Amino acid sequence: MSFTDPIGDMLTRIRNAQMRRRTSVSTPASTLRGRVLxxxxxxxxxxxxxxxxxxNGSGExxxxxxxxxxxxxxxxxxxxxxxGRRVxxxxxxxxxxxxxxxxxVLSTPKGVMADHEARSQNVGGEVLCRVF
Incomplete structure (x- = not known):
């Protein structure tokens, strides 16, 4: 199964699981998803x-x-x-x-980090998602 937006897929799975009051949710594993988590x-x-x-050897x-x-x-x-629109x-x-x-959550040259940590390290990057 091929995803065009794996981070968006993971966030949607989390959002849907919380609407159904699930205690846990599974998503395919990747390095970027792991860093966001x-x-x-x-x-x-x-x-x-x-x-x-x-x-079959795939991670989850x-x-x-x-x-x-x-x-x-x-x-x-x-x-x-x-x-379709990088920010x-x-x-x-x-x-x-x-x-x-x-x-x-930002993807920076120094790794994936929260906004306050990126500010303290004086580094910018791609804004992956917003959580509150």
């Missing part, structure tokens, strides 16, 4: 994730979703930069999300 975990939006291997991430009093911790998760931000123009309550 690392940022979501470090920022406290998901409990964690584990990688498993299928019989099992993402544990996080709830607070039966309300999803992730209120909004949206894709910013898409294959980049310089170190000085990284957008803040919900006055600092949310996080923008």
């Amino acid at each position: 690392d940022v979501l975990k470090s920022e406290g939006f998901i409990r964690g994730y584990t990688e498993t291997r299928n019989e 991430f099992e993402i544990e979703l996080k709830y607070s009093e039966n309300v999803p911790v992730i209120r909004t998760i949206e894709r910013v930069s898409r294959p 980049y931000a310089s170190a000085k123009n990284i957008p803040s999300v919900a006055n600092g309550l949310g996080v923008s």
